[in-house]
Structures are given as C-alpha cells and as structure tokens.
C-alpha cells in the first residue's frame with residue numbers, strides 16, 4: 594500500500610489511541626505509537642503491531658513514558674530517521690490516561706507531585722511533542738493535531754479534580770497551538786468523547802454510576818465506543834485546516850442532554 598505519511602499516537606495500546614491507530618493504519622498511514630504497559634500487557638501490544646503491519650504500513654511502537662523529555666526526543670529522532678526526512682507526520686493524536694484520581698482536600702488528598710504529574714502527562718506533553726516534532730521538521734502544512742478531552746474539562750466530579758484541571762489545560766493548549774500554528778497551515782482540535790468503557794474509565798471511583806448515567810442520558814441509547822472516535826478522527830484528517838481551535842464533541846449528543 595502507498596503510505597499516506599505517519600500518525601504519531603500517544604497512548605496507542607488501549608482505548609481511543611489503539612482504535613485510532615488501527616483505523617489510520619487501515620487508511621494507509623504508518624503508525625508511531627507510544628504507550629506505557631507492564632510486561633503482562635505486551636502480548637496485546639504485539640497483536641496491535643502485527644495487525645498494523647498486516648495492513649502493509651509501518652509500526653514503530655515504544656513502551657515508555659511519553660512525558661519524559663529524553664524518551665520523547667529519542668522517539669522523535671527515531672521517527673525522523675524512519676520517515677526519511679521531510680514533514681512526514683500528518684497526524685499527532687494525544688490520548689494519554691495517567692492521572693491521579695483524588696480529592697483536593699481531606700483524607701487521601703492529591704499531593705503536589707501527583708497534581709503536577711497529572712498535568713504534565715495529560716496536558717503539557719501535548720505542547721512539548723508538538724514543539725519537538727515541529728523543530729524536527731516533521732510537521733508541515735496540512736498536518737492535524739488532536740487531543741482527547743472529556744466533559745470533565747468543564748464539569749466537576751468527586752476525585753476527578755486533577756484530571757479535570759488537566760482537561761481544562763489541554764483544551765487551552767489546543768486553542769493556543771491552533772493560533773500559533775495557523776500560519777503554518779496546521780490545525781489543532783480537542784475531541785470530547787462521551788463516556789467510554791475503557792481501562793481508564795474503570796479506574797475512576799464510581800465508574801459504574803458514570804456508565805449508568807451516560808446510558809440513561811445519551812440520546813442514542815448507548816455508550817461511546819473507541820471506534821466512534823477513531824471514525825471521527827479518520828474523517829477529520831481530511832477536513833480543511835480552517836477547522837481548527839475547536840472542542841469537537843464525539844459523543845452521540847450525550848453532552849447536550851441535561
């Protein structure tokens with residue numbers, strides 16, 4: 594298959610990241626995937642890589658902390674070599690779930706380090722990946738940046754405070770990137786998924802109640818699936834770069850129902 598360039602997928606081994614990596618590979622894109630898995634999860638990652646390569650495209654997967662600056666620079670350097678020079682990255686998809694689910698006050702309150710780590714991984718890493726891909730000459734006109742947000746970016750939930758702050762920061766970072774990158778012909782949007790049954794969701798205290806509420810509220814009568822987001826992102830890859838700076842709901846209308 595003729596390659597349609599590279600997609601960098603942060604969080605490529607599960608949930609939205611994995612589904613989007615598979616969908617973009619199916620559309621002919623090479624995938625550079627970063628994920629953080631224990632040994633027990635690596636068989637599933639190998640299956641994902643095998644599936645992608647079976648589509649006749651390349652898979653460059655790395656099991657490491659995407660928020661570590663040294664690992665990030667190494668990954669971008671390896672990608673630069675694999676891409677053979679030029680702005681080969683068409684998509685940067687940020688889908689990292691690695692936050693502290695703790696209250697701000699009282700028993701079990703989030704520590705300062707936990708709060709900083711949550712913001713660093715789930716929000717600020719988007720800025721640094723974008724900046725280093727640009728500096729490496731890998732992002733050029735027509736490239737699209739997507740970052741996964743949730744309705745928690747504007748709403749409160751018990752124990753979701755640190756992640757909620759990260760989502761608010763992530764949406765702000767997307768607006769800033771959209772403005773700074775518009776002259777380069779690069780678009781940046783946040784994708785606000787509905788409640789989706791993934792390992793990250795199951796870690797939120799009270800996730801059963803969240804799922805029940807979403808099922809009751811969603812006008813389509815079901816939860817969002819990772820594949821719903823993958824389909825939307827695959828469609829938006831070909832959207833005009835004029836579509837930028839938005840928070841795009843991909844939730845079957847869940848967020849608009851009171």
Ligand SMILES: NC(=O)c1ccc[n+]([C@@H]2O[C@H](COP(=O)([O-])OP(=O)(O)OC[C@H]3O[C@@H](n4cnc5c(N)ncnc54)[C@H](O)[C@@H]3O)[C@@H](O)[C@H]2O)c1
Pocket residue numbers: 603604605606607608609610627628629630657658659660687688689690691714715741742743744785786787788789790791792793794
């Ligand atoms: N599940 C939902 O209901 C929902 C809804 C809206 C938005 N989101 C957001 O979507 C994003 C992805 O969530 P998901 O539900 O697909 O989660 P998931 O647990 O299924 O996948 C998370 C991925 O991130 C990777 N990861 C975590 N920390 C990492 C790190 N430090 N470095 C590299 N890789 C790391 C994991 O290995 C995995 O591949 C998150 O930002 C989450 O907040 C989730």
